[in-house]
Amino acid sequence: MVNPLTGRVHTKLHQAAVASGRLASNDPNLQNIPVRTEDGRAIRGAFVPEPGWVLLDADYSQIELRVVAALAQDPVLLGAFASGEDIHRRTASEVMGVPMDQVTPEQRSAAKAVNFGLLYGQGAFALAASLGITQKEAKAFIERYFERMPAVAAWIEATKEQAVKEGLVRTHWGRIRTIPELESSNAQFRNAGLRVAVNTVVQGTAADLMRRAMVRLHRALEAEGLRARLLLQVHDELLVEAPPEDVETASALLKEAMEGADDLGPLDVKLAAEVRSGQSWLEAK
Numbered sequence: 083m084v085n086p087l088t089g090r091v092h093t094k095l096h097q098a099a100v101a102s103g104r105l106a107s108n109d110p111n112l113q114n115i116p117v118r119t120e121d122g123r124a125i126r127g128a129f130v131p132e133p134g135w136v137l138l139d140a141d142y143s144q145i146e147l148r149v150v151a152a153l154a155q156d157p158v159l160l161g162a163f164a165s166g167e168d169i170h171r172r173t174a175s176e177v178m179g180v181p182m183d184q185v186t187p188e189q190r191s192a193a194k195a196v197n198f199g200l201l202y203g204q205g206a207f208a209l210a211a212s213l214g215i216t217q218k219e220a221k222a223f224i225e226r227y228f229e230r231m232p233a234v235a236a237w238i239e240a241t242k243e244q245a246v247k248e249g250l251v252r253t254h255w256g257r258i259r260t261i262p263e264l265e266s267s268n269a270q271f272r273n274a275g276l277r278v279a280v281n282t283v284v285q286g287t288a289a290d291l292m293r294r295a296m297v298r299l300h301r302a303l304e305a306e307g308l309r310a311r312l313l314l315q316v317h318d319e320l321l322v323e324a325p326p327e328d329v330e331t332a333s334a335l336l337k338e339a340m341e342g343a344d345d346l347g348p349l350d351v352k353l354a355a356e357v358r359s360g361q362s363w364l365e366a367k
Contacts, residue, residue, distance in 0.1 A: 083110060091129075095315070102282050103257050103289040105315055113316045117367055129363035131323040136359050138310075138329070139366035140336045141319035143354040144169055145288045146201055152351035153254065153283065154237035158230060163352050170194040176230040177223065196227050200234065201284050203277030238280055245279035253286035255347055291343045291353075292318065299339035308332055321363065333357045 085092055091110065099106035107113040116122030131137045142148075147169060151159035162172040167182070174185045174193035185193075195212050196204075210220035228235040245251045250260045259282045263275030296315060299322075303310055310324035310332035320340065324332040340355035360366035 093314070101259055103253065103259075103286040104317060105289070105293075112314055117364075123364055126367060127362045127364035130361060132325075135323050135325050136329050136361065137313075137363060137366040138322040138324055138333055138336055138357055138359050139319065139363065140322075140340060140355045140357040142288070142292075142340060143356060145291065145318050145353070146284050147197055148351045148353060149254070149284050149287045149291075149349065150201065150234060150237070152349040153287070154231075154233045155350070156231050156233035156237075159234070160351060163354075166354075170197060173197055173227070173231075177226045192223060193227075196224060200227075200238070202281055203273075241280050241283055242276045245276065251279045251283050251286075253283055253290050254349065255287070255290045257286050257290060259286065287349075288318065291349075292320075292340075294346065295320065295340040295343035298343060298345075299336055302335040302339055303332065306331060306335065308335075321366075329359060333359065 083091055091112070093107045093112040094109045096106040096108070105113070115125050117126060129137075144163075147159065148163055150156070151163055158172070158176055159169065161167075162169050168190075170190050170193045171182055171185045173196070174180075174189040175182045177193060177196075178185070178189050180189070192213055192215075195209055199209055199212075206217045206221040206224060209215075209224065210217045213220065215223075241251065245261055246264055249262070249264055250258055252258055259278075261275045261278055261282075263271045263278065266272050266275070292315060296312065299312055299320065303312070308324070308328045308331060310322055310328040312320065312322050314321040320336065322332060322336055337355050337357050341353045344353065358366050
């Protein structure tokens with residue numbers, strides 16, 4: 083696994099292996115190392131920079147929800163992101179009708195489940211199972227969510243209608259994915275195709291953003307004459323190594339590259355990336 087010439091582990095990144103537009107990694111897969119398990123943390127701790135150098139790790143904050151906010155032009159979500167609010171707490175406040183500072187942990191968890199579940203077409207049954215509530219309660223929560231954020235509901239329906247009409251969807255910057263399931267005579271397959279349609283536009287737009295961020299970062303590091311270099315992309319995360327003298331400048335360039343990655347076609351939502359540093363991937367994460 084360790085290259086004898088470089089003393090490093092080199093993965094293979096594939097540009098066109100995932101239909102949504104995300105990069106894929108194999109031999110070995112470095113995009114699938116967990117961070118929440120003890121074994122995963124131990125593995126990440128084994129990835130270290132060049133001796134004497136520093137690892138920089140940056141990831142987008144809630145990038146897929148920001149994409150939804152921008153594409154749907156939902157004032158609630160856009161306002162929350164613009165002001166730097168906790169988006170799940172804000173959602174819970176809107177849906178539950180309680181002040182932000184009175185949202186309970188349970189209410190925030192429910193809002194978080196719906197925020198992310200809507201990207202994958204999650205219904206009342208799945209939401210009820212994930213939150214340990216009844217389907218009736220889950221259905222009521224989803225209904226209140228879309229009542230407070232009708233622009234999101236309208237965008238989801240418009241995306242589905244366009245997908246059925248054309249048999250395909252496009253990301254914000256024009257990446258196309260055909261969805262043959264939409265032409266199936268099987269209702270279950272068609273419904274799956276509708277979920278794919280919405281998810282592809284969101285996940286694919288986020289993937290396009292990250293590709294642009296990688297290009298911007300590479301060019302910026304070269305333009306500044308830095309020795310810092312991009313090591314790895316893990317969907318919404320970039321990993322860079324830098325010598326001590328480059329850390330401050332490289333960190334700023336990394337943040338700017340990601341937060342300005344919609345320069346070829348603005349998304350009209352505030353993008354946010356947090357940069358951390360450390361002597362291992364685990365420490366930087």
